[in-house]
Amino acid sequence: MAALVSRVFTAFGPPKVEKKNDAIRFGILGAAQIAPLALITPATSHPEVIVQAIAARDHARATAFAKKHNIPDVRTSYDEILEDPNIDAVLIPLPNSLHFEWAVRAIRAGKHVLLEKPSTSNATEAEILFNLPELSQPGAPVLLEAFHNRFHPAVHKFLSFITPSDVVHVHTDSMVPWLILDKDNIGFNYKLSGGSMMMLGTYNFGVIRMIFGDDPVECLTCEPGIFGDGIHDQCDTDFKAKFRFPNGGIAEASTTMRGPIWWKPSEARVTHKEVVVDNKSLPTTQEQVRTRLVTLHGFIHAFIWHRIDVKDTFVIRNKSDRRPIKTWTEAKSHKAYSYKEAAGEFANLPGEPWWMSYRYQLEEFVNRVKGRSTQYWVEGQDSWDQMKMIDMAYEKSGLGLRPTSDFR
Template sequence: MGRDEKIRWGILSTAGIGINHVIPGLLKSPHAEVVAISSRDGGRARAVADRFAIPRAYGSYEALLEDPEIDVVYNPLPNHLHVDFTLASASKGKHVLCEKPIGITAEDARRLRSVPDGILIGEAFMVRHHPQWKRAREIVRSGELGEIKAIRALFAYHNVEPDNVRNQAEIGGGGLLDIGCYAVTAGRYFFEAAPERALALIDRDPGFGTDRLASVLLDFGRGRQLNFTSATQLVPAQSLEILGPSGRLELEIPFNPPADHHTAIVIDKGESLGGELARREILPACDQYTEQANAFARAIAAQEPLEHDVADAIVNMAVLDAIFASERTNSWASVQS
């Protein structure tokens, strides 16, 4: 991919994550050009296209997929439509960056194994492209913390809007598929392994039927554990800690750090408990959505492999399946990846 060569993107729907984060991130990338956007509401598509100076607006998702000048589709549709429209995009010869979760179950996600050779499918966990995550994993790999044994994570927000897709159980709503998946990804990213089993305590909204509060324990074997809480009706909060026998690492804003503000990693060897003896590494401001776009462009251009592919996404869904299985049986559930 030359310096001036750009990947042409089509945006499948006017979802908030795209408008507020992904499109602005793409527009900052020297390797990306947003050429089209679609919506079931043609007027809505045109309005968003005008806002971002996107050349073409379509009044249906299918019309966008027929556009021969699109190289890659970004798919932020509701969760239950992720696999269907990813497959439809791939059948038109287009690569796909699909919002997380890539499906609603592992069985659903396994359908993506039928994608034609040469078509790349990525799951949009933008956090894995942020320098703070990469630096944290570098520290873990260095052995400075010792062999890490425990990861603790929290991700919460407050949303009780009945019409919001996150509160509609029948289309894949709920906290675990929306934000608990980030904690699962964190465990797999830093342990560099898949968990063997899951234990969950889940509270569901009596009206929506969605999981509004979940506390989960994942067993990664060899004494390694991830415990996390995800919540959709608590005060907004997030945290991520990684602990080993020799030190503790904390990412101060692990999941959605502001693109225009620096991030920080705290390394504590136990003497200071976060006080003056702790080391605080500052990383410059970074738009993780731009970094995600750059990485996907390099993979499409075969400059580097796609680090997290469909097989990786299926494993993440298998972990989430095990969490829900634990809820149903009120016991440990094995991860069937």
């Protein structure tokens, strides 16, 4: 418990470091609640990031936000930030419906973009955004969908126990207690591209796609929950969806933004098919098989707490009639708050146990902007495919896709 408290305390109050002369100067478009987690706090411990400016529709709110978070400059408009030659990059934490327009504007202004997830309102917007001609030019701006949890060492440690081609079933769930969000929250505003799949379920979909290393071929079912008050009827408060993947595997995702007060960590549970395990000590008439179950508790906010459970069930049996001779189970739990703990191919990557997933994400974003190699990255095609999966579920749900922006 002491280690958990210390880690979380340091994550939210990281040590300040001296900034380099060539540090990337960020502007923030909108005084959003996620901005401190997504950028301001992680930037504190990064020597190559300075949060320089902010703009919001409400100038007074932007001023108060800047004062609270020690941001030097307050601008009168988003355009003023984009026009500033001293701003190198922008964080876009605006409502989902505005992601597409302001990401396009920022890229055309030559700014690097850290774009809150989901990247756009639908796959149509994603196709346009991630295929902008400006992104294929020499010295093009860097564009990253801020899928912070996918950068955390725990997720990659979890994936190291999985063989995608052998996966037969995946269960994922995530939740937000009902007290946190009321009906007027933008998460339940259809015109702002709200809905539980957009706001929270996209995390489920993202980790499912990582597990299979592929995209679904079909959404088999999608059952949404709605307020049913005649106002929010196109926004899902919760959903249960089932997908089929190219290898025949099935994935289930459930999310609620109206969950019980007692918060439950997100969970991803992966069942593998039975495979033959090499055991040279057995006679030729026998074989050993294994069935693996891998569970990651806390796949969204792994930096606070997580646990990876690996349970292998072994059977030694006769080949002729498949009659079991011996059965046993081996179970072990793992954690990885740093890449050193994760070991494997990422073992030498930088990081501290108190680094948030947002801090790991920022590290790679800076590396990409600086022209250095990145060990993990969410490519534009990946983000486009992610929106295709979300659209697939919304079409199956009967609620319809989130509205497409008129901006071009």
